[in-house]
Amino acid sequence: MNRSERDASWELPDGDAVAPPATREVRSEEGIEGVPAISRRSLLAGSVGLTLGSLAVSQEASAQNAGGTVRVAEHGARHANRVGSLSQRLYSLPSVVADDVAHDPSVVPPSIARQEAEIVRVDLETVEKEARLDERASFRFWTFNGTVPGPFVRVRVGDTVEVYLKNREDSWLMHNVDFHAATGPGGGAELTSCAPGEAKAFRFKAQNPGLYVYHCAVPPVAMHVANGMYGMILVEPEGGLPPVDREFYVMQGEIYTNEPFGSEGLLNEDYDKLLNERPEYFVLNGHVSALTDHYPMKANVGETVRIFFGNGGPNHVSSFHVIGEIFDRVYLNGSVTKPPQTDVQTVVVPAGGSAIVELKLEVPGRYVLVDHSLSRVERGLAGWLDVEGEEAPDIFEPIAS
Numbered sequence: 001m002n003r004s005e006r007d008a009s010w011e012l013p014d015g016d017a018v019a020p021p022a023t024r025e026v027r028s029e030e031g032i033e034g035v036p037a038i039s040r041r042s043l044l045a046g047s048v049g050l051t052l053g054s055l056a057v058s059q060e061a062s063a064q065n066a067g068g069t070v071r072v073a074e075h076g077a078r079h080a081n082r083v084g085s086l087s088q089r090l091y092s093l094p095s096v097v098a099d100d101v102a103h104d105p106s107v108v109p110p111s112i113a114r115q116e117a118e119i120v121r122v123d124l125e126t127v128e129k130e131a132r133l134d135e136r137a138s139f140r141f142w143t144f145n146g147t148v149p150g151p152f153v154r155v156r157v158g159d160t161v162e163v164y165l166k167n168r169e170d171s172w173l174m175h176n177v178d179f180h181a182a183t184g185p186g187g188g189a190e191l192t193s194c195a196p197g198e199a200k201a202f203r204f205k206a207q208n209p210g211l212y213v214y215h216c217a218v219p220p221v222a223m224h225v226a227n228g229m230y231g232m233i234l235v236e237p238e239g240g241l242p243p244v245d246r247e248f249y250v251m252q253g254e255i256y257t258n259e260p261f262g263s264e265g266l267l268n269e270d271y272d273k274l275l276n277e278r279p280e281y282f283v284l285n286g287h288v289s290a291l292t293d294h295y296p297m298k299a300n301v302g303e304t305v306r307i308f309f310g311n312g313g314p315n316h317v318s319s320f321h322v323i324g325e326i327f328d329r330v331y332l333n334g335s336v337t338k339p340p341q342t343d344v345q346t347v348v349v350p351a352g353g354s355a356i357v358e359l360k361l362e363v364p365g366r367y368v369l370v371d372h373s374l375s376r377v378e379r380g381l382a383g384w385l386d387v388e389g390e391e392a393p394d395i396f397e398p399i400a401s
């Protein structure tokens with residue numbers, strides 16, 4: 001695909017256009033008048049700054065600084081192919097992967113006790129940042145409030161939700177937000193479309209209870225979503241959901257990198273793989289091992305836990321399953337106005353959809369959250385639910401041989 005075919009999707013605020021990063025051809029800020037802070041210097045600094053081949057790179061950088069078009073291009077392909085080289089080892093330096101977008105799944109706002117509808121203000125800031133993809137690689141994520149998924153929003157049916165969206169000054173791209181919980185064109189996407197440095201707001205009435213996805217909807221939408229711009233809002237029904245002991249917030253996503261799964265260094269997004277729906281990575285809460293090494297979920301025998309599970313996609317349906325457990329209750333598709341299904345092993349969650357699952361924990365040990373399209377485990381998707389407490393031999397025990 002050539003540039004002109006894509007330009008319409010990548011309009012800058014002044015009407016000028018640049019090719020998306022996937023084409024790996026961009027213009028310097030000096031080359032486009034009036035474009036706010038689309039710095040290619042920082043892009044170069046973020047990736048090539050660590051290579052030993054900095055001579056060639058700094059020549060590229062100076063060409064860019066002179067105001068021309070520059071190919072930041074091959075920096076990804078270049079380091080991906082240098083298996084075992086010194087530069088490869090340099091890419092493993094902690095500074096490459098220091099920042100972390102993973103959302104702690106145990107951070108969920110409390111349930112809503114009030115009986116009256118209110119106005120609820122939601123502040124979202126769109127933040128683009130290079131952060132950990134796995135222990136060896138980083139990726140330039142696009143986020144709401146710096147985390148993937150974005151913040152969990154909790155309101156009550158009948159509430160008026162006032163969404164204030166700000167796109168940070170140092171962003172390269174426009175962003176906005178489409179709330180699936182809103183009734184109105186684009187779910188607010190057009191009303192909140194912000195160039196870097198801009199801020200906009202809109203309000204909607206949360207008329208339908210349920211668990212809903214929100215996401216950025218700036219074209220190419222699939223790219224904004226894949227890069228991390230999704231989250232969820234729970235619209236509680238009147239009287240709220242039944243109380244449980246613990247709640248968790250988990251979302252599945254796909255990451256399309258130019259380099260194969262497991263590569264080292266700063267990996268580049270890949271537009272062709274995105275269009276072909278061929279992600280290299282499948283993740284829970286932002287990156288590989290976010291819900292294993294970083295934020296394993298913890299609970300105790302005897303407790304009932306609720307998982308608000310969403311699928312950011314942008315493309316693949318999830319077959320959500322917890323190895324070793326059975327969902328006692330499932331609010332299919334995040335719908336809370338009908339009684340939940342009971343005794344479910346695996347729940348289908350479409351891209352841009354959700355489910356609420358509840359499990360009573362009876363046997364201690366480690367339970368693993370997966371998409372039962374299990375090849376995705378090999379591409380990074382897994383989470384741990386660690387349960388402590390007394391053994392329950394009447395339910396589960398070995399037979400002595």
Ligand SMILES: [Cu+2]
Pocket residue numbers: 142174175176216217218224229
């Ligand atoms: Cu966006």
